Amino acid sequence: MSNILGKWVEWKLGGARIKRRLDSIKPEVRSRKHEGKVIRAAAVQRSICPVKSVEKYCDAMEYFVKEAAVQGCDIIAFPEYNFFDLLGVIPGFAKLNRYLNKKAAKAVPGNKAPKMDPKGLYPLFCNISVPIQNTIEQLMCGLALKYSIYIYTGSYIIKEKEKLFNGGAFISREGKILERQKKLHLTDFEEKLGIKRDNEFKVISLDIGNIAFPVCMDATYYETFNLARSQGCDIVILPIANNEEYGFYRALRGIWPRVQESHVYGVKASLNGWLCGLHFTGKSGIFAPIGITSGRDGIISISKDFEGDSLVVGDICLERLYKEREEDEYYGDSNPEFEKDFYLNSYMGGKLNTPKR
Amino acid sequence: MKAASVVFKRDDYKELTSYKKLFLKIEKLLGLCSEQSVEVVVFPALLGCLFDSGERYISDIVELSNAYKGMAICPGSYYEADSGKAYHSSCIITNGRILLKQRQIYLAKWEKNIGLSRGTELKSILLHGMKLGIIISTDVFYSQVSRAFAMSGAELILSPVAFIGKENKSRQLSGLWQNVQVNPFFGVESGYKGSFCGYEFESCSAVHAPLEMTEKGDGFLVVESESQENEIILAELDNEKRKEAVKKFNTLAQLNIEAYKDMLFAPNEGGCHE
Numbered sequence: 001m002s003n004i005l006g007k008w009v010e011w012k013l014g015g016a017r018i019k020r021r022l023d024s025i026k027p028e029v030r031s032r033k034h035e036g037k038v039i040r041a042a043a044v045q046r047s048i049c050p051v052k053s054v055e056k057y058c059d060a061m062e063y064f065v066k067e068a069a070v071q072g073c074d075i076i077a078f079p080e081y082n083f084f085d086l087l088g089v090i091p092g093f094a095k096l097n098r099y100l101n102k103k104a105a106k107a108v109p110g111n112k113a114p115k116m117d118p119k120g121l122y123p124l125f126c127n128i129s130v131p132i133q134n135t136i137e138q139l140m141c142g143l144a145l146k147y148s149i150y151i152y153t154g155s156y157i158i159k160e161k162e163k164l165f166n167g168g169a170f171i172s173r174e175g176k177i178l179e180r181q182k183k184l185h186l187t188d189f190e191e192k193l194g195i196k197r198d199n200e201f202k203v204i205s206l207d208i209g210n211i212a213f214p215v216c217m218d219a220t221y222y223e224t225f226n227l228a229r230s231q232g233c234d235i236v237i238l239p240i241a242n243n244e245e246y247g248f249y250r251a252l253r254g255i256w257p258r259v260q261e262s263h264v265y266g267v268k269a270s271l272n273g274w275l276c277g278l279h280f281t282g283k284s285g286i287f288a289p290i291g292i293t294s295g296r297d298g299i300i301s302i303s304k305d306f307e308g309d310s311l312v313v314g315d316i317c318l319e320r321l322y323k324e325r326e327e328d329e330y331y332g333d334s335n336p337e338f339e340k341d342f343y344l345n346s347y348m349g350g351k352l353n354t355p356k357r
Numbered sequence: 358m359k360a361a362s363v364v365f366k367r368d369d370y371k372e373l374t375s376y377k378k379l380f381l382k383i384e385k386l387l388g389l390c391s392e393q394s395v396e397v398v399v400f401p402a403l404l405g406c407l408f409d410s411g412e413r414y415i416s417d418i419v420e421l422s423n424a425y426k427g428m429a430i431c432p433g434s435y436y437e438a439d440s441g442k443a444y445h446s447s448c449i450i451t452n453g454r455i456l457l458k459q460r461q462i463y464l465a466k467w468e469k470n471i472g473l474s475r476g477t478e479l480k481s482i483l484l485h486g487m488k489l490g491i492i493i494s495t496d497v498f499y500s501q502v503s504r505a506f507a508m509s510g511a512e513l514i515l516s517p518v519a520f521i522g523k524e525n526k527s528r529q530l531s532g533l534w535q536n537v538q539v540n541p542f543f544g545v546e547s548g549y550k551g552s553f554c555g556y557e558f559e560s561c562s563a564v565h566a567p568l569e570m571t572e573k574g575d576g577f578l579v580v581e582s583e584s585q586e587n588e589i590i591l592a593e594l595d596n597e598k599r600k601e602a603v604k605k606f607n608t609l610a611q612l613n614i615e616a617y618k619d620m621l622f623a624p625n626e627g628g629c630h631e
Contacts, residue, residue, distance in 0.1 A: 184613045191611075199616040220539055220608055222500035223617050230621040249568050249575040257535035260527075261500050290527050297527045329521050330498040333463040337477040339621075342501060346508045347614045 005090070006127035012089040013054045013135040021058040022142035039208045039316040041235075041267050042068035042076040044154075045284035045303045048273035050088030050097060057085050058139055065143045065151065067311050074208050075150040078140075079271035079284075080166070080216045080239035082154025083132045087275075090128070097276055104277035118193035125164055125193070129157035137169055137177060145175030150208065152237045154269065155215050158182060163196045168239060170204060170213055179204050183215035184224060189243065203231035209318050213237040219255040225262035234318055236264050241271040246281035246306040259287045260298055263325045263332075265316045272307045281306045286314030289331075292324045358485050358513070358596070361390050361398040361589045362547045362562040363433075364581045370551030376408035380417060383432075387425050389589055396485060397429040398589070401549035402447075402494045402519035403558070405435025412438070415448065415455070423453040429484055431515040433547065434461075434493055442474040447491045447517055449482065457482045459491040463499045467521060467556055479505055487596055489513040494520070497532035497546075500539075507540030507609060512596060514542050519549035524559040537565040538576055541603045543594045548581070564592035570602035 044064045051057045061078070068076040087093050136156050144151040155168040158180065167182035182198035183190075201224070203212045212228040212235075219225075219238050228236055238255045259266040270282035285302035293299055300314035325332055363386055373379045383400070390398045405414035418432045430450045437446040437460065445461040445468060460476025461468075479502065481490040490511050496502040497516060506514060516533050529548075537544040548560030561581045568576035578592035 184616045185611045187611075197613055197616075199613060201616060201619065217611065221612070222504065222539070223612070223620060226501075226620045227617070230619060247568075247574050252530065253535070253538045253568075257531050257539075260531035260535075261498060290525065290531065296525055298531070327466075329465040329467060330495060333465075333469075333475075333495075333499070335462055335475045335477070338462050338475070339501075342505065343617065343620065346501075346505045347612070347617060 003127070005124075006131065008091070009089060009128045010131040013086065013131050015134065015138055017054050018058060018135060018138050018142070021055055022139070022146065025062065025143075025146050037317060037319060039075065039235075039318070040071070040073045041265075041286055041314055041316055042071065042073040043267050043269040043284040043286055043312040044076065044078045045270045045272065045282075045308070045310045045312060046079060047307065047309055048084045048271060048275050048280065050094060051085045052088055052094075054086070054089070054135060057135075060085065061139060062143060064311055065147050065149065068313070069147040069149055071311075071313050073149060073313060075152070075237075075267075077152040077213075077237045077267050077269040078154030078168075078239065079269040080155045080241035081271055082168070082239070083136060083156040084271070084275050086132055086135065100277035101274040104274070104279065118189050122164070122194040125157045126159065129159040129164060132156055133158055140169070140171050141175040141177065144171040144173060148173045150206070152213050152239070152269075154239050154271075155183070157195075164194060165198055166190060166195055166215055167198070168213060168215065170211065170237075178206075181213045181215070183218060185217040185221055187217055187243075201227040201231075203228060203233045205232075209234040209316070211235045211237060213239075216240045216242070216254075219258050220253060222258060222261060225258040225264065228264060229262050234264055234321060235267065235316060237267045237269070239269050239271075240282050241280050242282045243278050243280055245279065246283075251282060251306075256287055256298055260289060263289050263321065263328065265300075265321065270303070270306075284310065284312045286312060286316070288316075288321070289324050289328065291328050292317075292320045358396045358487060358594045359394055359591065360513075360543070360545045360564055360594050361393065361395040361591050362545050362564055362579075362581075363398065363400045363589055364562045364587065365401040365548065365550055367550050373407070379404065379408060383418070384421065386588055387421065387428070387430070390428060391425050393589075393591055395428060395589075395591065397431070397489075397513075397515070397545065399431040399515045399517055399545045399547040400433035401547045401560070401562070402434040402517035403549045403553050404433035404517075406553065411435030411446070415450075419450050419453055419455060422450045426452055429456070431491060431517060433517040433549070434519075436473070443472065444476055445473055445493055445495075446476070447493050447515075449484070449489075449491065449515070456484075457491070459493060461493040462496050462502055465495045465521065467554070468495065471554055479509070481506065481509060481511055484513075487512045487594070489515060492516045492533065492536075494518045497536060500536060503536035503540045507542060511542050512599070513594060514544045516544055516546040517549075518546055518560045519553070519558040520560040521556050521558055523557075524561075529561055534563070534565055534576055538568060539608050541567040541599065541606070541608065543599060545592075562590060564590065564594075566594075566599060567602040567606065569605045570595075570598050
């Protein structure tokens with residue numbers, strides 16, 4: 001049965017169908033060339049919209065890439081779990097999704113709505129992850145080439161050696177996958193589902209800067225951004241799909257404070273809407289250290305709403321960032337004596353000095 | 358545990374023109390805390406640097422603390438001289454004794470300019486069954502300090518702060534507030550407003566908690582407001598409630614220590630922060 005489902009999804013998401021769709025796009029000659037000073041970035045915010053055909057998904061992705069290209073963007077980032085729409089090709093999924101979403105929407109606050117058993121998703125993802133990964137990567141590589149733009153694919157399930165990871169790929173303007181990054185810190189839901197975390201953090205060096213692309217919860221951890229800085233990163237792309245009701249302060253726990261403490265630019269792409277009774281919310285945005293934002297608030301641009309589709313565009317200037325790193329009162333100090341045993345003391349069971357009373 | 362944070366206003370700076378006036382103000386504030394049965398109170402950073410030596414300031418507060426039995430006093434910060442070096446320090450005083458001394462670990466650029474040195478270790482104590490430490494001003498912007506405290510099991514952080522520049526809510530949020538949200542301890546922050554060493558400072562006072570346990574879901578148990586008339590703000594630190602909140606968003610449970618080996622100050626890196 002499981003093999004049949006995998007084959008079905010593979011057939012529905014056929015590579016030939018994506019190629020035909022990509023071939024129908026007229027190559028776009030871009031008027032704006034990157035001149036080494038200001039980089040224009042786009043962060044996609046989009047609602048989950050299950051599709052019956054892969055062509056519909058191609059159109060949805062192309063819409064954002066084309067819009068980013070029209071606005072002169074050098075780079076576009078898609079959100080976490082950017083594959084949810086493709087679950088719509090599974091027979092019976094649409095009906096189940098509608099039923100669970102209705103149930104959840106009607107649930108009285110305080111009463112628990114029916115929720116998916118995360119463990120039940122594991123065999124499903126095992127079977128469909130490979131065709132879905134192939135689909136997204138083929139499509140995004142094609143779009144990057146057509147529009148001559150860097151694309152971060154958003155995240156999807158990556159299956160390696162029978163293990164499932166949550167990660168995404170970074171694609172060059174020539175349509176080649178430069179690197180993949182898997183999530184380092186999981187949510188409880190993902191852990192219960194059986195997704196594994198990775199331990200390897202990567203930064204890629206491009207003509208537009210050094211870029212890292214961790215995933216969602218990774219931005220809750222200052223360690224992720226410390227790793228990014230240790231490899232010379234200037235721009236961090238973060239796909240998110242927050243399964244919670246929106247709150248300004250709740251949303252502030254992620255990339256924004258990390259950008260402030262590590263002095264990098266942050267590009268956050270958010271997935272929102274309903275899937276199988278789960279509600280996702282979040283604003284896409286582009287962030288920078290407080291000192292180089294006009295409102296002195298650390299925000300270059302941000303979506304107006306935490307639901308719906310939008311493309312958030314903002315300019316990134318690395319020269320300003322480097323100057324700010326030198327000038328900011330509260331950035332860039334070091335304390336070798338404190339730091340030399342930090343790893344052992346903090347993570348490997350070392351103790352703080354507790355004076356006797 | 359009932360906690361208080363002193364709200365220091367611009368007018369306070371203008372009115373406190375001598376050490377004597379400052380000390381009378383401190384006495385008055387401790388009296389207010391005592392009336393409210395406060396168990397721990399935090400004063401703003403730099404109070405002990407404004408007039409006399411840090412040594413005198415601390416010794417006077419130690420003596421004064423005898424009149425407020427059982428109250429833990431974090432008297433703000435002061436400059437501590439030791440072996441020809443000067444440190445930005447703070448402490449916790451109870452019943453005529455200094456229970457804990459803490460030096461600031463990282464320096465702001467203006468602090469480097471005036472020749473301060475860095476502390477090298479973090480200390481904590483148990484007070485009324487809660488493990489607490491002090492994070493001084495600049496250190497709230499270096500997240501490794503908060504993380505180290507969290508990993509040692511700290512449940513309450515006292516934080517005298519003085520941030521250079523104009524009032525900026527975003528700057529303040531990027532300090533202790535965000536550290537409390539990802540290292541779920543309580544944070545009692547007391548901010549200085551005024552001049553010092555030719556620099557202007559503007560910082561607010563607040564008591565922070567994991568946002569899952571705060572009424573408005575904003576991570577503040579109480580925060581200084583513009584119309585603030587009270588000289589102290591008060592909050593009850595319910596540690597059981599905090600532990601319940603941590604269960605809902607337990608960041609420390611998902612640390613990926615294996616991945617951190619390449620951090621800036623991981624083994625063999627020797628503190629090569631830029």
